[in-house]
Amino acid sequence: xxxxxxxxxxxxxxxxxxxxxxxxxxxxxxxxxxxxxxxxxxxxxxxxxxxxxxxxxxxxxxxxxxxxxxxxxxxxxxxxxxxxxxxxxxxxxxxxxxxxxxxxxxxxxxxxxxxxxxxxxxxxxxxxxxxxxxxxxxxxxxxxxxxxxxxxxxxxxxxxxxxxxxxxxxxxxxxxxxxxxxxxxxxxxxxxxxxxxxxxxxxxxxxxxxxxxxxxxxxxxxxxxxxxxxxxxxxxxxxxxxxxxxxxxxxxxxxxxxxxxxxxxxxxxxxxxxxxxxxxxxxxxxxxxxxxxxxxxxxxxxxxxxxxxxxxxxxxxxxxxxxxxxxxxxxxxxxxxxxxxxxxxxxxxxxxxxxxxxxxxxxxxxxxxxxxxxxxxxxxxxxxxxxxxxxxxxxxxxxxxxxxxxxxxxxxxxxxxxxxxxxxxxxxxxxxxxxxxxxxxxxxxxxxxxxxxxxxxxxxxxxxxxxxxxxxxxxxxxxxxxxxxxxxxxxxxxxxxxxxxxxxxxxxxxxxxxxxxxxxxxxxxxxxxxxxxxxxxxxxxxxxxxxxxxxxxxx
Numbered sequence: 092x093x094x095x096x097x098x099x100x101x102x103x104x105x106x107x108x109x110x111x112x113x114x115x116x117x118x119x120x121x122x123x124x125x126x127x128x129x130x131x132x133x134x135x136x137x138x139x140x141x142x143x144x145x146x147x148x149x150x151x152x153x154x155x156x157x158x159x160x161x162x163x164x165x166x167x168x169x170x171x172x173x174x175x176x177x178x179x180x181x182x183x184x185x186x187x188x189x190x191x192x193x194x195x196x197x198x199x200x201x202x203x204x205x206x207x208x209x210x211x212x213x214x215x216x217x218x219x220x221x222x223x224x225x226x227x228x229x230x231x232x233x234x235x236x237x238x239x240x241x242x243x244x245x246x247x248x249x250x251x252x253x254x255x256x257x258x259x260x261x262x263x264x265x266x267x268x269x270x271x272x273x274x275x276x277x278x279x280x281x282x283x284x285x286x287x288x289x290x291x292x293x294x295x296x297x298x299x300x301x302x303x304x305x306x307x308x309x310x311x312x313x314x315x316x317x318x319x320x321x322x323x324x325x326x327x328x329x330x331x332x333x334x335x336x337x338x339x340x341x342x343x344x345x346x347x348x349x350x351x352x353x354x355x356x357x358x359x360x361x362x363x364x365x366x367x368x369x370x371x372x373x374x375x376x377x378x379x380x381x382x383x384x385x386x387x388x389x390x391x392x393x394x395x396x397x398x399x400x401x402x403x404x405x406x407x408x409x410x411x412x413x414x415x416x417x418x419x420x421x422x423x424x425x426x427x428x429x430x431x432x433x434x435x436x437x438x439x440x441x442x443x444x445x446x447x448x449x450x451x452x453x454x455x456x457x458x459x460x461x462x463x464x465x466x467x468x469x470x471x472x473x474x475x476x477x478x479x480x481x482x483x484x485x486x487x488x489x490x491x492x493x494x495x496x497x498x499x500x501x502x503x504x505x506x507x508x509x510x511x512x513x514x515x516x517x518x519x520x521x522x523x524x525x526x527x528x529x530x531x532x533x534x535x536x537x538x539x540x541x542x543x544x545x546x547x548x549x550x551x552x553x554x555x556x557x558x559x560x561x562x563x564x565x566x567x568x569x570x571x572x573x574x575x576x577x578x579x580x581x582x583x584x585x586x587x588x589x590x591x592x593x594x595x596x597x598x599x600x601x602x603x604x605x606x607x608x609x610x611x612x613x614x615x616x617x618x619x620x621x622x623x624x625x626x627x628x629x630x631x632x633x634x635x636x637x638x639x640x641x642x643x644x645x646x
Contacts, residue, residue, distance in 0.1 A: 102272035109135045109274055110297065120248030122282060123298050128158040131298060133166045135274050136238050142191075143236035143268070146176040147259035147427065148198065148378075148466065149309045149399050152242035154278045154302035156181035159240065164189050171195075173234045175223055175260055175427075175466075177202045178309060186215050195234055197221045198466035200311070207462045210537045220457065220543040223467040224431045227260075230267035239268040239275050242306045245286050246279040250296035253286035256400035256408070256423055257308060261291060263428045269295040278302040288420040310402040310640050312378045314352040317625045317645075325606065325616035326512055326555050327353035330442065331362050333560050333609045334510060334553060335371040338484035342374040344434050344471045346443020350512040352382040354442075359389040359622040376433045378425075379404045379415070381639065384632045385622035387414055397423065398430040398467070403643075407636035427467075434471035439484045440508035441471035445545060446517070449528045450573055450585050452548035452563060454511055458529040465545040472546040474507045481505055488552060493567040506564060509546060510553040515581030523556070524576070524585040548572065554579050558586075559605040566602060578603045 112134040116127040123131050132155075136142060144159065145152040159167075160181050170191040177183060177199040185191040186209060195218035199206045209215040221229070230236065241264055244255040254261050265275050276298045277291070331354060334340065345351040358372060368391055375383070375395040381404060386392055395414055400423065408415045408423050415423050434441070445454040446463070456463040478485075485505035489495065492506050513523045530542040552564035554576060561575040574593040580586030597603040606613050623629050627646045630637050 106272045106274065113298065117298070121250040121293070121296060121299050122248050123300050125154070125300055125303050128155065128300050129161045131276065131300075132158055133162050135276070136162070136167050136170070138168050139170070140237040141171045141173050141234060143174050143239040143264055144172065144182065145239070145241045145260060145264060146174050146178045146182055147257070147399060148176055149311050149401070150242055150257040150259050151179055151307045151309070152240050152278055153179055153181065153307045154304070155240035155242070155276065155300070159190065160184045160188060162190060171218075173226070173230070173236055175226055176200065177206060179307065183209060192216055193218055195219055195221060195226065195229070196464060197223050197226050198464035199462055200309075203461040203463040207460055207533075210462060217537045217539065219539070220462070220464045222465070222469040223427060224435065224470045227263050227428055230263065235271045235273065236264070236268050237273050239264050239273065241265060241275060241277045243277050243279045243291065245281045245283045246277060246296075246299040247283055247286055247293070250277070250293035250299055251286050251289045252277055252279065252291035252293075252296060252299070253288055254290040254424065256405045256425065258290055258425045259399040259427045262426060265291050265295045276300065278306065280305045287422070288418055288424070290424060308400075308402050310643070312347055312380050312401050313403075313639065313643060314349050314380075314382055315626050315643055315645075316352070316356060316382065316621055316623050316628065319349050319353050319356070319618065319621065321617050322514065322557050323350050323353040324357070324618065324620060325557055325611075325613060326350055327357050328361055328611050328616055328620075329555055329560055329606060329609060330354055330510070330512070331357060331367070331371075332365060332611060333604060334508065334555075336365060336367050338439075338487055338508060340371050340440045340484045340508065342438045342482065343372065343440040343442065344375070344438055345377050345380065346441070346468060348444045348512070350444055351442060352380065353621070355380060355382040355386055356621045356623055358386040358391050360620050362391070363389070376430050376438060379408050381626070381629050381637055382623070384629050384637060387411065388632050389622075396430055396433060397425040398427045399425045402640045403638040406638060407633050410636050431467045431470050434467060435473075435475050436478055438471065438507075439482050440510065441468070442510040442512065443468055443472070444512045446523075447525050447528050448511060448513055448523060448554065448576070450524070450526055450576060451569065452551045452554070452572055452576055453528060453544050454546045454551070455528045455530040455542070455544050457533055457543040459532060462533065462543070465543070468545050472509045473550045474509070478505070478507075484508065488564060491562075491565050493565050493571070506552065507550075508552050509550050510555060511546065511551060512555050515556050515558065515583055515586065522583040524580040524583040526584060556581060559603060559608070562602050562604070565600065571597070571602065575602050
């Protein structure tokens with residue numbers, strides 16, 4: 092009996108067919124004219140392909156995204172989009188046109204409301220809302236894109252790419268696709284004879300296109316100090332004294348928002364007053380937040396590794412090579428994959444905000460009207476069980492863990508501090524604490540197996556509201572945790588169920604602390620404490636190196 096020999100190079104054959112179909116549009120080396128971009132996409136993309144449009148937190152392959160919206164739907168349709176961020180209108184326009192059918196993603200930001208509408212109306216088949224590391228991992232398993240549309244600053248004719256300040260996701264996308272015989276197309280701002288630094292080697296790239304305009308960068312982490320409220324300053328004071336100082340937190344990540352911006356701007360003032368300089372906030376894994384400039388200039392920050400850049404911060408970062416990771420060419424190179432890994436294993440604390448916290452302490456940024464996703468927060472906002480090195484803050488939190496003996500026995504073990512900053516009532520008086528997360532109904536409507544929870548209760552160690560701090564990790568039962576959450580939930584439905592006797596008992600055990608318990612005079616919680624009160628102040632702190640985007644130049 093004879094059998095047909097097994098063919099082991101079907102992907103390579105398919106790759107060569109697609110490359111041959113694109114050959115008429117190639118000029119010099121790997122260069123394709125911008126006017127032929129749509130034809131190029133029609134030549135290399137097949138119906139049903141998994142496709143990645145590089146949409147990072149900030150850097151967007153916006154020209155290629157728009158070109159994908161213009162392909163002939165007879166030739167290209169039913170695509171499965173696998174990308175970390177849905178950020179610009181074109182990312183969802185492809186679903187309007189029938190070009191794409193399904194999406195797996197991590198964060199949607201500005202498109203959160205529109206995405207929720209499309210899922211509700213059945214315009215989009217939702218695979219899963221991933222963490223960044225989770226999605227990157229699946230690029231190398233079962234969600235490998237067949238075609239990737241990436242973005243860089245410059246390229247030479249051989250396809251060597253310089254990504255510059257904002258590498259972000261480019262490296263992990265290109266490697267996953269190219270080493271599984273996929274096609275990588277990169278839009279760049281300019282074609283040059285020699286790139287300043289090779290961030291993506293030319294043999295990982297099939298085609299480069301000089302876009303007619305520079306790619307869009309979202310200033311996602313920029314917060315105007317002028318908009319910071321007294322309530323945010325109060326929470327920042329509690330965090331600095333009651334968590335950072337108490338646990339000696341040196342290595343941390345700050346999430347997006349005005350609450351963390353307030354913390355950053357209090358370090359050179361209130362933090363200095365408490366004598367905490369050199370004892371906390373020395374090592375950051377975060378984007379180069381402009382509101383960290385005063386802390387950097389005051390000598391608080393030793394090093395900072397970045398997920399991505401931030402619009403207007405390139406010159407400042409380049410001028411501070413002792414703090415930032417700077418290449419031989421003199422500029423920073425970010426990497427979201429490495430930063431997420433560092434955030435998962437190398438840090439002692441994650442602190443950020445959320446949209447809803449339920450009565451158990453589970454939190455989510457996916458609500459009935461907004462599917463924002465959560466990016467990397469679940470990677471950094473969890474107790475990484477693979478960690479094996481110790482630091483004082485991590486060990487102290489583990490020693491205080493109320494359920495340690497029941498889960499681990501008498502072996503010593505540390506615990507990541509995971510802090511959620513929350514207003515009891517948010518915009519338009521939406522309660523920050525709810526009996527049940529909107530994410531539960533969202534999962535039912537979208538046919539998801541799991542509600543999109545950002546941080547689960549068992550990982551959460553602290554909640555900070557204007558009412559005080561709940562030290563949840565000290566609790567010995569879920570009943571304790573729920574009582575502590577009620578104590579900080581204010582006049583929400585959850586908070587109204589508070590039992591004063593339970594709260595008093597929690598205070599005796601150090602599980603709930605008010606500002607007064609921490610020795611904080613709430614009358615001092617005002618803008619006088621901020622090291623910078625405006626964007627112009629940040630520019631001055633930077634010695635003129637910070638060049639804020641136009642929309643933040645209000646002077």
